[in-house]
Amino acid sequence: MKAQPFCRSHLRFVVTFFAFAICAITTQATDKVVVLKAARLFDGKSKSLVQNGVVIVQGAKIVDAGSNLPAPADAQVIDLGDTTLSPGFMDGHTHLTLDFSGNYNERRLRELDLNVSEQAIIATRYARATVEAGFTTVRDLGSRFVGSKEFVDVALRNSINKGVIVGPRMLVATFGIGATGGHFDPTSGFRDMLFGREPGFSEGIADGPDAIRQAVRFEVKNGADVIKAAVSGGVLSLADEVDTPQLTPAEMAALVDETHRLRKKVAVHCHGDQAAKEAIEAGVDSIEHGSFMKPETLTLMKNKGTYLTPTLMATEWIMGKIDNYPPALQAKAKAAGAARSDMFRNAVKMGVKISFGTDAAVFPHGQNAKEFKLMVDLGMQPIDALKAATGNAADLFGIAQKTGTLEKGKLADVIAMPGDPTADITATERVSFVMKEGKIIRNGPPSSQPVAVSADENPEIPAD
Secondary structure (H helix, E strand, O other), rough: OOOHHHHHHHHHHHHHHHHHHHHHHHHHHHHOEEEEEEEOOOOOOOOOOEEEEEEEEEEEEEEEEOOOOOOOOOOOOOOOOOOOEOOOOOEEEEOOOOOOOOHHHHHHHHHHHHOOHHHHHHHHHHHHHHHHOOEEEEEOOOEEEOOOOOOOHHHHHHHHOOOOOOOOOOEOOOOOEOOOOOOOOOOOOOOOOOOOOOOOHHOOOOOOOOHHHHHHHHHHHHOOOEEEEOOOOOOOOOOOOOOOOOOHHHHHHHHHHHHHHHOOOOEEEOHHHHHHHHHHHHOOOOEEEOOOOHHHHHHHHHHOEEEEEOOOOHHHHHHHHHHHHHHHHHHHHHHHHHHHHHHHHHHHOOOEEEOOOOEEEEOOOOOOOOOHHHHOOOOOOHHHHHHOOOOOHHHHHOOOOOOOOOOOEEEEOOOEEHHEEEEEEEEHHHHHHEEOOOOOEEEOOOOOOOOOOEEEEEEEEOOO
């Protein structure tokens, strides 16, 4: 007798479960089908474009993509005319919570009065400018504010994921990991103890293999998707030489081992050749910048399958605004600028794997696509530059199963640019349509222009 109430309760549960399941299936089945049509299509992996491109989207996913595909009945058809459809671009090296494109000395003074909450609000503009420029996914490689332990990049990523604000999909690195007095030390170059204490592992500054492991664990605990470390000096830091190694081989090994044990990838800021060689041998996933890498190091890089993220735009911007920087930084920028062109040409000729990355924040957010022309001008074929920002980048990011190409089952991250980008690579700078996960973010003029630093917006010391 006592079993009957239990059976009735169990039956109600089963009926309710199936009712919800049927409702979910019905909702999914009734998602509106959207058909995007354009004169051409680049799928993110092929060696050429196809004519009469079509991408069929339902919900957040691609149903089909190719040439001359028929539109399903009752689908919404969006004919984008003489454009080229492409997977959403990906930038492997950004800093969306920062902007250090203005005068270096003015920024350095203003950062002492920076309100981190205000900067977080401003960062929402950088995120929108980036996605409206056609970049639907970015790696955000370092977000740090002097004297603050706030994870602004994590908050920005989460707000985008929840639909609170509009922006690209973000893989964030929280604080970059570096050595005391090195490129990522936020107090380096300031008077000793100006901020009352030395930064430690909880701000990404660590010395010795065990401290490096602790810093990696702390950052993953607090939301890091990827680990970023400075293994050589940098251009926009006052207290180090641009090409000197800043981690020992033992520290490098600990960095890579601990990061990979936690199933994350390692991106390293590195200009110097020796530091790059040690990082590649340790097994890092990407070298960011790589200005002074020699052919022998590039050969090692190719053999190991390590990606190069060249960030040509950063050097280009700095050299165009060289008077905005102190003499010591000008000298470092000139040396890195003179070396990086030959390095990149050699990398292209040798077949090193290259992922698109710009160091956005060194220049105003939203101008990321200018990197394409710089890559092509230095010897990369236009189609390979497009692949660097789509299929290649997705492979480096570890999300190729979800996005990076226009294929059935992938997330519907689709953009359109005028004309044929393989004939005029600057078409990438004039994106006119942006869809992210099936939602149209832009169809026509952007809602905002590229965002530059103003007198009232003060960034942190540059990360690269």
